[in-house]
Amino acid sequence: MSGTAADAVMSAEGLDAGVAAHYGDPLKEQRLLEEGLAVVDLSNRGVVTVTGPDRLTWLNSLSTQKLDDLPPRRSVEALLLSPHGHVEHDLHVVDDGTTTWLVVEASTTADLVTYLDRMRFMLRVEVADVTADWAVLGEPVGRESVDGEPLAWVDPWPRTSPLSVAYGSADDVHPGLGWAWREVLVPRADVATALADRPRAGTWALEALRVAAGRPRHLRETDHRTIPHELDLLRTAVHLQKGCYRGQETVARVHNLGRPPRRIVLLHLDGSGHTLPAPGDELRNGDKVVGRLTTVARHHELGPVALAVVKRNTPADAVLDAGGVAASQDVLVTP
Structure with a gap:
């Protein structure tokens, strides 16, 4: 067992x-x-x-x-x-x-x-x-x-x-x-x-x-x-x-008049290195800080994954930098 x-x-x-x-x-x-x-x-x-x-x-x-x-x-x-x-x-x-x-x-x-x-x-x-x-x-x-x-x-x-x-x-x-x-x-x-x-x-x-x-x-x-x-x-x-x-x-007000200022996102992390970023680490799009990691995990099929909260207007197709690790996005809340 x-x-x-x-x-x-x-x-x-x-x-x-x-x-x-x-x-x-x-x-x-x-x-x-x-x-x-x-x-x-x-x-x-x-x-x-x-x-x-x-x-x-x-x-x-x-x-x-x-x-x-x-x-x-x-x-x-x-x-x-x-x-x-x-x-x-x-x-x-x-x-x-x-x-x-x-x-x-x-x-x-x-x-x-x-x-x-x-x-x-x-x-x-x-x-x-x-x-x-x-x-x-x-x-x-x-x-x-x-x-x-x-x-x-x-x-x-x-x-x-x-x-x-x-x-x-x-x-x-x-x-x-x-x-x-x-x-x-x-x-x-x-x-x-x-x-x-x-x-x-x-x-x-x-x-x-x-x-x-x-x-x-x-x-x-x-x-x-x-x-x-x-x-x-x-x-x-x-x-x-x-x-x-x-x-x-x-x-x-937010529901009727606009969109929230931030959005949750599912990230697929580059797993080729030996270490992963940690919750709380900044996410960057180029030289701009656009959010932070909230949870990081190793999935048995998807590999290294994370949840993060980013600025709403962060391009959904942008590959972000998470402490030197490349992170591609799956949209969970639409921009």
């Missing part, structure tokens, strides 16, 4: 610190994920619950997504924006009929709970950080959980909501067409049992497949200036016909 606990090489820093980066063969682990066989330990993710009879209407009023009529075990993605429309939180949302579960990046958990608590006012809702009791396991499955199974959040990417819009490729030709992913909620006491009989893959394998699918990740592809349009997040995380929420004016 591939990927046992004894084989794990742990991530020491960054968003994935505390879980396995790989189990000795990241390329094989990618293939196991593509075949739907492996599971990824994501137990460092944050888990927040919202309970109370007003929970869905309340979250609906705060977020970019329509949540007031969310059925049990139906997964959606929602954003919390700043007053200026910048992405502050990316929420993986699923409700079990009595509790709404939010899976988030671990480092954002405390700020999220603080914000939600501050916004409760007199509503019948309770917010709790349950990360100490609940863990997340990732698996390459695109099916919603059913009664009798552990609750899971299924990633909608890249399927465009009927009441939203895509800023990039149509769903049926999108690089992420084959992307299937869900995050299963498991009591921490049961994690070892849930992992025991399954091949394991590390976060390196997951990140490589995510990059190839053009799937943005909060705190990797986002920064303090990010608006949803730049990462094509309207297609899965923004409902364009719901009621007001913080940051809505920016979302509507």
Whole structure:
């Protein structure tokens, strides 16, 4: 069996610190994920619950997504924006009929709970950080959980909501067409049992497949200036016909009157050298800095790949320089 606990090489820093980066063969682990066989330990993710009879209407009023009529075990993605429309939180949302579960990046958990608590006012809702009791396991499955199974959040990417819009490729030709992913909620006491009989893959394998699918990740592809349009997040995380929420004016103005100032791009890196550029490295078109790398990975078929955020008017056919490495573009958000 591939990927046992004894084989794990742990991530020491960054968003994935505390879980396995790989189990000795990241390329094989990618293939196991593509075949739907492996599971990824994501137990460092944050888990927040919202309970109370007003929970869905309340979250609906705060977020970019329509949540007031969310059925049990139906997964959606929602954003919390700043007053200026910048992405502050990316929420993986699923409700079990009595509790709404939010899976988030671990480092954002405390700020999220603080914000939600501050916004409760007199509503019948309770917010709790349950990360100490609940863990997340990732698996390459695109099916919603059913009664009798552990609750899971299924990633909608890249399927465009009927009441939203895509800023990039149509769903049926999108690089992420084959992307299937869900995050299963498991009591921490049961994690070892849930992992025991399954091949394991590390976060390196997951990140490589995510990059190839053009799937943005909060705190990797986002920064303090990010608006949803730049990462094509309207297609899965923004409902364009719901009621007001913080940051809505920016979302509507950019959608109705123009284009975002930046765009996400999938890069194919020259792999002939021994080293690759790192996330955060500048991208240049000639002598002009046009953006930065956000995620870099080695894909088992595509070779070295990366996601980056570049200025909108960067020519889509330009071969960019990433720290001395040539980088050709696949357009994810049209210029």
